[in-house]
Amino acid sequence: MADKVICVTSGKGGVGKSTVTANVATALAAKGYRVAAIDADIGLRNLDLVLGLENRIVYDIVHVVQGVIPAEKALVKDKRTKNLFLLPAAQTKDKSAVKPEDMVKIVEELRDKFDFIFIDSPAGIEEGFKTAVTPADTIIVVANPEMASIRDADRVTGICEAMGKPEPKLIVNRIDPKKVARGDMLDVNDVVEILSLELLGIVPEDPNMVSYINRGEPAVLFEESIAGKALRNVAERLLGKEVPFMDIRVEEGFLEKIKKLFGGS
Amino acid sequence: MEEFKLRGTNVIGIELIVGENFNLQKVKSFLKEKEQLLKGARFIISVENRELKEEELEELLEFLKGLSGITFCGFKTNVKANRELCIKFNVPCDLLTEKSEGGRASTEExxxxxxxxxxxxxxxxxxxxxxxxxxxxxxxxxxxxxxxxxxxxxxxxxxxxxxxxxxxxxxxxxxxxxxxxxxxxxxxxxxxxxxxxxxxxxxxxxxxxxxxxx
CATH class of the missing domain: 2.160.20.70 (Pectate Lyase C-like)
Structure with missing residues (x-):
């Protein structure tokens, strides 16, 4: 499979890299694939919280790099989804503790034992980002529909290009159909037009996402979550299936229709 | 006429003008001396009425590579042979032709x-x-x-x-x-x-x- 080692990155922080990683990895594992998720955000570890595995961590990625334990042994098994494993980041070290070649080595160790390996990249475009991207053969760029995020995603795309990586795929995260309809938020089309990348998913804003994350339960496991559904679709597309994009437009309200009728915009 | 002089161009940055009595060693020591001044600026060299030798250009380019703070942007010249030499070395070079009103010089990059x-x-x-x-x-x-x-x-x-x-x-x-x-x-x-x-x-x-x- 070409899309085996997948790095999720964004440039800007807080756009939902870890959430996307945790959810898509969970969705694939729930379908029976063996999935490893590597948290490459050394010093600011988060992926364990999103997956609800913070109390099970014994070893982390820095132990693996130091040779304390082989990568496979350091993996934390997910408590809900079997087939899903997490290699946590170290919280007490910083980005310099893992070099690109270390990450390549870890991925090589795990490659034959998994169907998918996800790498959750740190924000920024420095060393840590390069470490996360180097072993990847597929890159997913997560962007929010706002200019700062788009510009950063564009920068990251340019750097990946310069590193000789294949063109990243795009997930537009946290789009709020109500705000788009009111003209307060950029449309998916605006984002895609600027970045001109293959669209892998459109994830609507989900008011319940915070509580899923706080409970450590990935949203993809819940039928009622719209963001969960969108992220399940992303997993399907990674498997090569053609899934139509969800229609997330809101119906125009009665008042807006009247306003439009009378020439207001 | 002075051997060479520095002048600020309105936008490109700083231009070094060298004339007929171009002397590579003097240019080098002059630039070394002015390195601090040129730091961070974009820099071009204008060679007037003098044909550069291949080994001179090579040595000059090698030397410019060593000046880390300076962004060297290329040459300007009114000698056609210089431009051809620059093209051979893959260095930008504008050929200044006689003042032609309107339109741009067709030799520009x-x-x-x-x-x-x-x-x-x-x-x-x-x-x-x-x-x-x-x-x-x-x-x-x-x-x-x-x-x-x-x-x-x-x-x-x-x-x-x-x-x-x-x-x-x-x-x-x-x-x-x-x-x-x-x-x-x-x-x-x-x-x-x-x-x-x-x-x-x-x-x-x-x-x-x-x-x-x-």
Whole structure:
């Protein structure tokens, strides 16, 4: 499979890299694939919280790099989804503790034992980002529909290009159909037009996402979550299936229709 | 006449003018001495009425590589052989012809970029620049001549650097700022143009377009 080692990155922080990683990895594992998720955000570890595995961590990625334990042994098994494993980041070290070649080595160790390996990249475009991207053969760029995020995603795309990586795929995260309809938020089309990348998913804003994350339960496991559904679709597309994009437009309200009728915009 | 002198050009940066009695060793020691002054500046060398030897150019380029703080942008010359030599070494070089009113010297560099410029990328040309793609937010384009973008401009374009006349054309334009021949135009957010053309003529910046949205 070409899309085996997948790095999720964004440039800007807080756009939902870890959430996307945790959810898509969970969705694939729930379908029976063996999935490893590597948290490459050394010093600011988060992926364990999103997956609800913070109390099970014994070893982390820095132990693996130091040779304390082989990568496979350091993996934390997910408590809900079997087939899903997490290699946590170290919280007490910083980005310099893992070099690109270390990450390549870890991925090589795990490659034959998994169907998918996800790498959750740190924000920024420095060393840590390069470490996360180097072993990847597929890159997913997560962007929010706002200019700062788009510009950063564009920068990251340019750097990946310069590193000789294949063109990243795009997930537009946290789009709020109500705000788009009111003209307060950029449309998916605006984002895609600027970045001109293959669209892998459109994830609507989900008011319940915070509580899923706080409970450590990935949203993809819940039928009622719209963001969960969108992220399940992303997993399907990674498997090569053609899934139509969800229609997330809101119906125009009665008042807006009247306003439009009378020439207001 | 002095052997060489430094002068600031209005936009490109600092220009070193060397004349007939060009002496490579003196130029080198002169530049070494002025390294601090030139730090951070963009720098060009203008060679007048003197044909450069191949080994001289080679040594000079090697030396310029060693000056870390200086951004060397290329040569200017009025000797055709120098330009040919520069082309051989893949160094930008503008040939100054006798003052021809209107139109640009046909020997100027024309650079074609066949890709979209993403944020953080920068492309420069001493002459005209054609971009077969978009100029995204955060990307920069600088040209001594005109700039033609066969796509959308959302980043920063600077054209006609050091010239009196120049133009920028784009299929779609939605950038916050634009500079032609040192004249700047600022645009409001969401202000955008289709079939955009901006030019500077007789010291005035004029904008033409097919359709304007706000």
């Amino acid at each position: 024309v650079k074609i970029v066949r890709k979209t410029l993403r944020s953080g990328e920068k492309v420069t040309s001493t002459g005209d620049l054609i971009i077969m793609g978009d100029v995204n937010p955060g990307a920069e384009v600088e040209a001594g001549g005109n700039v033609y973008v066969m796509g959308s401009v959302r980043g920063f374009v600077r054209a006609g650097i050091g010239k009196r006349e120049g133009e920028v054309r784009a299929v779609y334009f939605e950038a916050p700022r634009l500079e032609i021949c040192g004249k700047t135009a600022e645009f409001e957010r969401k202000e955008h143009y289709i079939n955009f053309r901006a030019k500077v003529k007789e010291g005035k910046l004029k904008i033409d377009h097919l359709k304007r949205g706000a």
